[in-house]
Amino acid sequence: MKVFIKVPIFFTGFHPIFAFCLYLAVSHLYGFGLMDAEAMVIEAEKWTTVPQQHVCVENTDRQIKTIRPDSVVRSIYKATGCSDNSNRHVIYLEHVVVRITITHPRRGDLSIYLTSPSGTRSQLLANRLFDHSMEGFKNWEFMTTHSWSEKAAGDWILEICDTPSQLRNFKTPGKLKEWSLVLYGTSIQPYSPRNDFPKVERVNSSPLEDPTEDYGTDDYSGPCNAECSKVGCDGPGPDHCTDCLHHYYKSKNNTRICVSTCPPGHYNADKKRCKKCSPNCETCVGSHSDQCMTCKSGYYLNEVTNSCITNCPDGFYLDKNKIVCRKCSENCKICVDFQICTECTRGLSLHGTKCAIYCEEGKYHNGRECEPCHHSCATCAGAGVDACINCTQGYFMEDGRCVQSCSSGYYLDHSTESRYKTCKRCDASCLDCSGQGDRNCTSCPSGFNLDTGVCIVGTICKDATEESWAEGGFCMLVKKNNLCQRKVLQQLCCRTCTHKG
Incomplete structure (x- = not known):
């Protein structure tokens, strides 16, 4: 039984x-x-x-701290583990005693926590409803047993929480007067197999039951898996290690499996354990959804929140590798790159690909306030005639400048539906023109002659008489008989010879 x-x-x-x-x-x-x-x-x-136990008494921290109601007092002590004394040196912890002196009007309202350098948080004292004592704690000792085999040296964090109960009708603060650590442990790894420590002789404690029936792990004498530490194993696989060399994770059936590195979807937590990332994370630094480093396929990493999402929100754009949602410049509501905005945040207006503070028509923002545009600009992106976006009435936009009449080589475009008119460049064959294309020339460059809106090559291009180039006339006969290549006839019948058709 x-x-x-x-x-x-x-x-x-x-x-x-x-x-x-x-x-x-x-x-x-x-x-x-x-x-x-x-x-x-x-x-x-x-x-x-186990190896010989060492006891290390660390120096006392006498920095007084006020414990206010509904608040938490934190005190950090950097322990050495008595590294300067070989007889007291503690590297691997067994347990820790905290000696504390506190004055407080109702000590039952206090709770105390201790966090080890490895991050293990232990509760030393809980709130006690019926502890009405006003004596506080004078050199009281509290013990924690949650730090087995952890490192002793490093930052120890003491937290004291004051939660006033309904029985306390005044909120006088308390004082943390002093506190110190007493570290118990060894200077040698206690889990390492050592031949110099004698083993306890085994005896049967019960004549009714052979303990080897329940504990057959000692029967295995073969080699351990490469991921097992020197502590040993009870079988050949990575799931038979007594302790892992590098890391381990737990399978679906709660079996501990030793691995050299944490598998995808896991991160290296404390004490060699690989814990699971948030479901959408490929790699991470913690289990929360805002601790992702890279994401699984179909998700993108938000570089601000470190979370994995399916679509980049407003104010973000997808980087060129289509992996990370990066933040737009601060004035963009929607962008395609950091400095290329397509929509601005409220109160700003789009000027080209950049967002600036909205100014009424005819003004621009100089970085401090709205100033008037050049008198020829209806709207502008800055000071001067060269910063016009649209022109005032009586002016036309020509190559980024507002002019009162189109320059030579430009024509006034009437096709736009906007109330703002622009001067557009003539076709390259025209010197001046009245519209778009090569058949609206009004004058030709040197070496060209104008013929019904078209600039054609030639110095003198005029048929002898009107009758000569009419249908059935002399020049038409020259062209039909392919005689235009003769220089004399080409000059006499220039217009007919150069005319298409």
């Missing part, structure tokens, strides 16, 4: 049986709850003696 007893969690010594306890739920108030005492005794028969 097996006997179950309630066992508190403040055990001493680094024994392999407690390795599994790191992965079970632990109550700060009630320990592990019911445990199988007989199984613990059987397991204890196989324990290996």
Whole structure:
């Protein structure tokens, strides 16, 4: 018959049986709850003696801090683990004692927490409704047992929370007077197999039951997987390691598997464990959705929130690698690149591809206020005649400038539906023109002659008489008989010879 007893969690010594306890739920108030005492005794028969215990008393922090109601006081102590004294040097922790002196009008309102350099947070004291004492704590000792085999040196964080109860009708602050750490542990890794520590001789504690029936792991004597540490294993696979060399993760059936690096979708957490990222993350630094580094296929990383999303929101654009949603410049509501806006935030207007503070028509923003445009500009992007966007009545836009009449080589475009008119450049064959294309020339460059709106090559291009180039006349006969190539006839019948058709 097996006997179950309630066992508190403040055990001493680094024994392999407690390795599994790191992965079970632990109550700060009630320990592990019911445990199988007989199984613990059987397991204890196989324990290996641990290295000599060292006790390191760190210097006292006497910096006084005020504990105000509804607030948290934090104090950080950088521990050395007594590295300057080989007889007291603690590298690997067994447990920690905190000595605290506090004055407070109602100490039952206080709760105290301690966080180790490895990030393990332990509750040293909970709120107590019926503790009405006004004595506070004078050199009281609180112990934590949640830091097995962690490193002793580093920053220890003490947190004191003051939560006034309804029984407290005044809010006088308390004082943290001083506190210190007493570190218990070893200077040698307690889990490493060492031949210089004698093993406890095994005896049968019960004549009714052979413990080897339940614990057959000692039967395996083959090689361990490469990912197992020197502690050993109970089988050949990476899921049989007693302790992992690098990292481990838990499979769907809760089996611990040792790996060299954390697999995709996991991150390296404390104590060699690979924990799962948020579902949309490919790689991450933590389990929350805002701790992603890269995303799974079909998702993009928001560079501001570090979360994985399916579409870039307003104010963001998808980078050229189509991986990250990057932030637009601050004035853009929608953009296609950092400085290329397509829509502006409220109160701003789009000028080309940039957003500027909106000014009424005829003014521009100089960085401080709105100023009038040049008198020829109806709208503008800056000062001067060269910054016009549209022109006032009586002026026309020509190559970015407002002019009162189109220059030589330009024509006034009447086709636009806008009330703003522009001067457009003539066809390259024209010197001046009245419209678009090569058949609206009004004058020709040197070496060309104008013929019904078209500029053609020639110095003298005029047929002898009107009758000579009419249908059935002399010049038409010259052209039909391919005689235009003769120089004399070409000059006599220039217009007919050069005419298309």
